[in-house]
Amino acid sequence: MTVTDTAASTVAQGIADRPPRSPAQDAWRALRHTRSAIVGATILAFMILIAVTAPIIAPYPPNQPLIGKEDVKKREAPCIHLLGCPADRPQHIMGTDGNVRDFFSRVLYGARVSLMVGFTTVGFAIIIGATLGALAGFLGGWPDNIIMRLMDVLLAFPALLLAIAIVTVLGEGLINALLAIGIVSIPAYARVTRASVLTVKEWDFVLADRAVGVPPMRILSRSILPHTLTPLIVQGTLGIATAILDAAALSFLGLGAQPPMAEWGSMLGAERNQVFTAPHLVFFPGLAIMLTVLSFNLLGDGLRDALDPRLRR
Amino acid sequence: MLRFISQRILAAAPVLLGILFVTFALARLLPGDPCRAMLGEKATAQICDAFNVRYGLNKPITTQFGIYLKDVARGDLGQSFRYGRPVTQLIVERLPVTVELSLAALIFATAVGILAGLWSAYRRNSIVDVATMVIANIGVSMPVFWLGLMLAYLFALTLKDTPFQLPPSGRNSPGLIVPTIQEAWRLDLQPGPLNSVLSFISNMHLFSSLLTLNLPVFWDTFRHMILPAVALGTIPLSIIARMTRSSLLDVLSLDYVRTARAKGLSEPRVVLRHGMRNALIPIVTIIGLSLGSLLGGAVLTETIFNLAGVGRILFDAIQARDYAIVQGFTLIIAAAYVVINLFVDLLYAFLDPRVRLG
Numbered sequence: 001m002t003v004t005d006t007a008a009s010t011v012a013q014g015i016a017d018r019p020p021r022s023p024a025q026d027a028w029r030a031l032r033h034t035r036s037a038i039v040g041a042t043i044l045a046f047m048i049l050i051a052v053t054a055p056i057i058a059p060y061p062p063n064q065p066l067i068g069k070e071d072v073k074k075r076e077a078p079c080i081h082l083l084g085c086p087a088d089r090p091q092h093i094m095g096t097d098g099n100v101r102d103f104f105s106r107v108l109y110g111a112r113v114s115l116m117v118g119f120t121t122v123g124f125a126i127i128i129g130a131t132l133g134a135l136a137g138f139l140g141g142w143p144d145n146i147i148m149r150l151m152d153v154l155l156a157f158p159a160l161l162l163a164i165a166i167v168t169v170l171g172e173g174l175i176n177a178l179l180a181i182g183i184v185s186i187p188a189y190a191r192v193t194r195a196s197v198l199t200v201k202e203w204d205f206v207l208a209d210r211a212v213g214v215p216p217m218r219i220l221s222r223s224i225l226p227h228t229l230t231p232l233i234v235q236g237t238l239g240i241a242t243a244i245l246d247a248a249a250l251s252f253l254g255l256g257a258q259p260p261m262a263e264w265g266s267m268l269g270a271e272r273n274q275v276f277t278a279p280h281l282v283f284f285p286g287l288a289i290m291l292t293v294l295s296f297n298l299l300g301d302g303l304r305d306a307l308d309p310r311l312r313r
Numbered sequence: 314m315l316r317f318i319s320q321r322i323l324a325a326a327p328v329l330l331g332i333l334f335v336t337f338a339l340a341r342l343l344p345g346d347p348c349r350a351m352l353g354e355k356a357t358a359q360i361c362d363a364f365n366v367r368y369g370l371n372k373p374i375t376t377q378f379g380i381y382l383k384d385v386a387r388g389d390l391g392q393s394f395r396y397g398r399p400v401t402q403l404i405v406e407r408l409p410v411t412v413e414l415s416l417a418a419l420i421f422a423t424a425v426g427i428l429a430g431l432w433s434a435y436r437r438n439s440i441v442d443v444a445t446m447v448i449a450n451i452g453v454s455m456p457v458f459w460l461g462l463m464l465a466y467l468f469a470l471t472l473k474d475t476p477f478q479l480p481p482s483g484r485n486s487p488g489l490i491v492p493t494i495q496e497a498w499r500l501d502l503q504p505g506p507l508n509s510v511l512s513f514i515s516n517m518h519l520f521s522s523l524l525t526l527n528l529p530v531f532w533d534t535f536r537h538m539i540l541p542a543v544a545l546g547t548i549p550l551s552i553i554a555r556m557t558r559s560s561l562l563d564v565l566s567l568d569y570v571r572t573a574r575a576k577g578l579s580e581p582r583v584v585l586r587h588g589m590r591n592a593l594i595p596i597v598t599i600i601g602l603s604l605g606s607l608l609g610g611a612v613l614t615e616t617i618f619n620l621a622g623v624g625r626i627l628f629d630a631i632q633a634r635d636y637a638i639v640q641g642f643t644l645i646i647a648a649a650y651v652v653i654n655l656f657v658d659l660l661y662a663f664l665d666p667r668v669r670l671g
Binding site for chain 1: 327328331332334335339342450451453454455456457458459460462463465466469470605606608609610612613616617627628631632639643646647650651654
């Protein structure tokens with residue numbers, strides 16, 4: 001045996017000894033190398049950090065008017081001491097709003113509402129949508145036809161218009177807005193899950209399950225559904241971005257979060273007529289919405305690339 | 314192909330029926346009594362009874378649905394409680410504003426989106442590509458209402474007294490008279506379908522002023538349209554740019570493109586003639602689907618830019634519980650959405666034989 005042969009066999013042995021990587025580990029490795037996912041995850045981590053630590057880092061309570069407590073007027077421009085604002089003036093990084101509240105504190109607290117909105121609505125839509133889609137795909141026949149035609153009807157309305165109509169029926173308020181956005185998001189998840197179930201149910205291991213007499217619902221929940229998670233995770237991440245945008249739009253129109261709740265859409269809606277006199281009150285909440293939505297969009301795109309082996313480079 | 318078309322049209326029929334049911338149910342589920350919402354303190358029990366009889370609200374709900382279906386089939390979408398006028402008349406007045414805005418936004422989004430995506434794919438991994446995709450990602454994440462307000466601030470205030478100043482609201486400058494097509498062409502028409510069609514087109518100021526060669530009105534409307542169209546079109550633009558890039562990159566890696574290059578064809582010819590034609594298939598789908606989201610986004614854009622379109626009237630009608638308007642406008646929008654999707658499906662089949670043969 002030559003030296004080269006020995007080295008080659010050592011390398012081969014090393015590879016053979018290494019435990020095989022699971023698909024999740026593969027995906028994680030791919031995700032770490034996707035630039036957009038890293039940027040998205042970083043912005044999202046920053047937003048989550050802000051949401052969690054808002055009570056610590058916010059200089060003022062979000063709903064407290066400062067009138068009579070400090071020498072500030074309503075809709076004052078941002079004052080940052082480091083950037084040359086006189087030291088005798090109270091510091092308000094993003095100025096004050098129409099009710100003389102510290103706008104920076106309100107923007108920080110707004111992160112809590114927006115993230116909660118995103119996760120709750122998408123969670124709700126995934127639970128209902130995935131269940132309906134899985135049943136439609138697995139059962140086929142008339143249940144499939146009824147469920148999917150219902151989804152088609154829901155999809156036939158522009159999402160925001162339908163959400164507006166639903167909120168009107170249910171009444172204004174954040175919870176009803178969440179429910180409305182959740183309802184209009186259901187068809188997307190039902191379709192994705194149904195498509196995956198239709199593919200997976202023809203795979204050999206599912207046929208084997210059937211052959212040995214495993215109960216159908218057990219096959220669906222144990223063998224099929226775990227394989228539909230990948231597209232759902234991607235769709236869900238991108239769906240959170242849309243949900244945050246729609247919730248902000250509803251609040252902007254006065255149908256979602258109600259005053260004095262610090263919610264970016266309603267903060268923007270309340271001050272929209274002041275855009276020419278106090279543009280900072282419109283700029284900062286909008287920027288916050290954009291950054292949060294951007295983080296989910298980038299992460300969703302990265303996840304899609306990482307979780308779909310066909311897209312991996 | 315004919316079989317495919319008839320299959321798709323048949324599949325759309327139950328969806329349309331479902332839409333009719335949902336719009337009917339939604340309007341009936343609105344909380345509060347329409348009589349009290351309309352008449353306020355004047356609404357006594359006697360007046361409300363008469364009101365319910367007049368609008369058929371005293372009949373069983375199934376009968377009301379039957380009457381509704383029959384009326385819709387005859388093109389009668391009911392009478393608005395609030396305006397005391399037929400809903401079809403209000404649609405002729407308001408829908409053109411939204412259609413014109415959505416089309417302007419779509420043209421802007423498609424033209425700029427395809428060019429940006431094409432350029433990005435052509436210069437893959439260059440600074441231009443990275444910058445375009447970063448901007449596209451930011452564009453798709455921007456709330457329409459925020460972008461609208463920021464554009465208004467930038468172009469109406471910051472760039473005031475420069476050649477780039479643009480009006481921040483309204484369809485036309487105050488005092489500008491926009492003649493209808495009937496007036497411009499001196500047509501004396503009786504009320505009827507032709508008159509309604511001409512009124513509909515007249516309310517699309519950009520298009521009608523072009524038809525009647527009224528350049529001052531065209532220029533004024535065009536300047537007013539820029540900001541709303543850009544605000545509304547930015548999200549679809551970003552989506553179209555991203556889709557064009559990825560679709561073109563997929564196609565450019567195929568064997569037949571390599572063959573085209575091997576034959577010695579110039580690079581622009583390979584990309585535009587051979588690549589772009591096949592890359593267009595998913596782009597067409599995205600453009601069609603964007604039109605639906607544009608109709609939704611138009612509500613917000615109309616609110617910000619003070620445009621009297623469908624979004625505004627629908628929003629006001631929901632507040633006032635004006636059943637007929639809510640029903641009529643939601644029905645028209647949803648039906649338009651279904652027809653657009655059907656059209657996109659057919660176009661898709663026309664462009665890609667695998668769809669109709671599969």
